[in-house]
Amino acid sequence: xxxxxxxxxxxxxxxxxxxxxxxxxxxxxxxxxxxxxxxxxxxxxxxxxxxxxxxxxxxxxxxxxxxxxxxxxxxxxxxxxxxxxxxxxxxxxxxxxxxxxxxxxxxxxxxx
Amino acid sequence: xxxxxxxxxxxxxxxxxxxxxxxxxxxxxxxxxxxxxxxxxxxxxxxxxxxxxxxxxxxxxxxxxxxxxxxxxxxxxxxxxxxxxxxxxxxxxxxxxxxxxxxxxxxxxxxxxxxxxxxxxxxxxxxxxxxxxxxxxxxxxxxxxxxxxxxxxxxxxxxxxxxxxxxxxxxxxxxxxxxxxxxxxxxxxxxxxxxxxxxxxxxxxxxxxxxxxxxxxxxxxxxxxxxxxxxxxxxxxxxxxxxxxxxxxxxxxxxxxxxxxxxxxxxxxxxxxxxxxxxxxxxxxxxxxxxxxxxxxxxxxxxxxxxxxxxxxxxxxxxxxxxxxxxxxxxxxxxxxxxxxxxxxxxxxxxxxxxxxxxxxxxxxxxxxxxxxxxxxxxxxxxxxxxxxxxxxxxxxxxxxxxxxxxxxxxxxxxxxxxxxxxxxxxxxxxxxxxxxxxxxxxxxxxxxxxxxxxxx
Numbered sequence: 001x002x003x004x005x006x007x008x009x010x011x012x013x014x015x016x017x018x019x020x021x022x023x024x025x026x027x028x029x030x031x032x033x034x035x036x037x038x039x040x041x042x043x044x045x046x047x048x049x050x051x052x053x054x055x056x057x058x059x060x061x062x063x064x065x066x067x068x069x070x071x072x073x074x075x076x077x078x079x080x081x082x083x084x085x086x087x088x089x090x091x092x093x094x095x096x097x098x099x100x101x102x103x104x105x106x107x108x109x110x111x112x
Numbered sequence: 113x114x115x116x117x118x119x120x121x122x123x124x125x126x127x128x129x130x131x132x133x134x135x136x137x138x139x140x141x142x143x144x145x146x147x148x149x150x151x152x153x154x155x156x157x158x159x160x161x162x163x164x165x166x167x168x169x170x171x172x173x174x175x176x177x178x179x180x181x182x183x184x185x186x187x188x189x190x191x192x193x194x195x196x197x198x199x200x201x202x203x204x205x206x207x208x209x210x211x212x213x214x215x216x217x218x219x220x221x222x223x224x225x226x227x228x229x230x231x232x233x234x235x236x237x238x239x240x241x242x243x244x245x246x247x248x249x250x251x252x253x254x255x256x257x258x259x260x261x262x263x264x265x266x267x268x269x270x271x272x273x274x275x276x277x278x279x280x281x282x283x284x285x286x287x288x289x290x291x292x293x294x295x296x297x298x299x300x301x302x303x304x305x306x307x308x309x310x311x312x313x314x315x316x317x318x319x320x321x322x323x324x325x326x327x328x329x330x331x332x333x334x335x336x337x338x339x340x341x342x343x344x345x346x347x348x349x350x351x352x353x354x355x356x357x358x359x360x361x362x363x364x365x366x367x368x369x370x371x372x373x374x375x376x377x378x379x380x381x382x383x384x385x386x387x388x389x390x391x392x393x394x395x396x397x398x399x400x401x402x403x404x405x406x407x408x409x410x411x412x413x414x415x416x417x418x419x420x421x422x423x424x425x426x427x428x429x430x431x432x433x434x435x436x437x438x439x440x441x442x443x444x445x446x447x448x449x450x451x452x453x454x455x456x457x458x459x460x461x462x463x464x465x466x467x468x469x470x471x472x473x474x475x476x477x478x479x480x481x482x483x484x485x486x487x488x489x490x491x492x493x494x495x496x497x498x499x500x501x502x503x504x505x506x507x508x509x510x511x512x513x514x515x516x517x518x519x520x521x522x523x524x525x526x527x528x529x530x531x532x533x534x535x536x537x538x539x540x541x542x543x544x545x546x547x548x549x550x551x552x553x554x555x556x557x558x559x560x561x562x563x564x565x566x567x568x569x
Contacts, residue, residue: 027146028153046154046175047182050146051189054465058189060536065467066142076146 008044012052014091015042020062020080021088027053027076053078061087122165126151132179138187140463151176190465212396218266222259223388227381230255240380246301248380250289253309256384258282260391261319267395268322281315285559292563299504300563307508307555313338314552328538331545336460337394339405339453344390352382406461410471413454413478420481427488434492441509444489448516451482455523456544464538468531476527483520490517504566508558515554519547 003011019025019033027049034042056062061084069075080088126148133144151172158168176182230248238244261278264270270278285308294301317325317334324330356374363370427434434440458475490513497506526543529535 026149028150031150045177045181046150047147047177048185050143050150051182051185054143054186055189057465058536058538060539063533063536064465073149073152074145075149076142 003042013056014088014095016052016056017061017080017084017088017091020078021085024077024079026078056084122155122169125169129173136179136183138183138190143186147176219263219388219392222263223385226256226259226384226388230380230384241375246296249305250301250308251286252305253312254282254286256387257312257316259388260316263388263391264316264319264322268319270319270322278315278319281312285312288560293568294563295569298569300566300568303504303508303562304559307558310555311552311559314549317548328542328545331548332460332541335456335545336405339457339460340394341390343404344393345386348386348390352386405457409454409457409461413458413475416450416454417474417478417481420478420485424481424485434489440489441493441506441513444486445509445512445516448482448486448513448520451478452516452519455479459541459544462537464536464541468533472527472531476524476531479520479524479527483517483524486513486517504562504569508562511554515550
């Protein structure tokens with residue numbers, strides 16, 4: 001499903017942070033995980049993920065390090081920081097508010 | 113490339129794709145590596161589900177998104193990488209060519225105006241080598257900075273209200289330094305002459321930033337600009353010196369004394385005009401001197417570190433106390449200025465994303481040793497300052513020392529955390545840029561508060 005540019009941009013931060021909260025990961029795996037968790041409904045343009053990761057790194061929400069994968073190639077792994085977890089909690093509250101409001105509105109519309 | 117991908121092996125295709133990425137200024141080699149890793153993972157996965165190499169490559173490239181869109185996103189995130197390109201990018205197309213011609217004309221007019229402004233006191237009989245030459249020292253920045261501010265006001269499309277607000281500090285400064293009843297050749301007069309340019313440089317910075325002064329990025333751009341301008345200025349001063357020497361020498365050969373011409377015209381007018389020409393060069397020709405300041409930083413950071421360590425070692429080994437007088441205090445001030453400069457300019461060129469490396473550790477060592485050496489010197493001075501008495505010179509030098517020491521002490525703390533990967537490098541950048549107004553405010557205090565405080569002597 002096409003979410004539209006704004007919604008993709010807004011949801012990228014909590015999605016990435018939530019995935020990294022489960023454990024360190026790298027770009028390709030993060031994209032795969034997003035597709036998996038959304039049942040393939042959420043498709044990002046792959047290249048767009050990296051500027052997002054770099055922004056989170058600059059903001060100190062994640063840290064990155066290069067490690068050698070078993071294939072011998074280098075891979076950049078990202079890890080969530082303490083600040084990142086705090087930001088995730090905040091984002092979670094915000095999205096919860098939006099979610100609850102919409103759900104309430106839509107449930108009412110449905111019963112009427 | 114799609115015309116002949118059919119026959120190319122995968123490696124070749126990826127190599128070609130890398131080449132396309134490498135040409136984007138917003139993408140640095142590690143970013144290309146990261147994107148390539150992604151592409152290879154994607155290709156491997158698609159191969160597993162049965163696609164051929166070619167098909168897998170095409171699908172993976174498509175999923176990556178258009179190169180333009182991706183590099184635009186990178187550019188948005190890493191605006192510092194495009195510092196040069198952003199300025200130069202304006203120079204494309206006929207309309208831009210007209211603008212750059214107009215810019216050159218405006219600049220020449222402003223440079224000539226600045227060069228003539230320094231001759232205004234001479235109209236009233238105040239000669240540059242005459243008895244009232246302190247008029248020149250006090251007003252030096254006022255001869256040229258207003259024109260520089262005009263140049264940036266034009267470049268950043270400042271509105272009328274902005275221009276008025278911009279004119280006020282210059283006007284206030286001009287009235288102030290010329291109205292205050294300084295005792296001729298007194299300390300406070302010298303200090304005012306020395307500190308006014310520093311205070312007014314902040315006004316130039318705010319104009320340069322064009323409404324973005326509150327952002328760390330804009331301040332860093334201004335730091336880069338200041339450093340490059342300084343380098344251009346030194347180069348032009350050198351060239352100007354050669355020109356002057358030839359003028360005097362050649363006219364001397366035909367029996368005409370041209371010394372007065374050099375002293376009264378070439379030197380002062382050239383020195384003023386060069387500030388504007390230098391600024392224009394930095395703005396327009398940035399690729400010619402490719403960020404010299406960071407290169408010099410890399411060169412001199414190790415040397416200064418060695419100097420400081422050897423000095424500290426010698427001091428401890430011999431037990432020689434620091435010989436305290438005003439010159440020593442100024443020497444230590446200058447040392448701290450150099451160290452702050454080294455930190456600032458290496459920060460301005462450093463990729464904020466790059467992991468801490470050996471150079472960062474070296475710089476931490478430099479900062480820590482500078483703080484340690486300066487703290488020892490300051491301790492020695494503080495212990496004996498009451499014996500010397502508080503003159504304007506000493507208080508100003510001491511205040512500057514404290515301001516720089518506070519900056520460096522906190523810099524050392526942040527740097528230690530950066531090296532241990534506790535905080536991203538951008539924290540340091542933000543600290544340095546947030547501290548910039550402190551220098552200007554202190555300079556303004558020295559200009560405004562010191563003369564009455566020390567009885568205008």
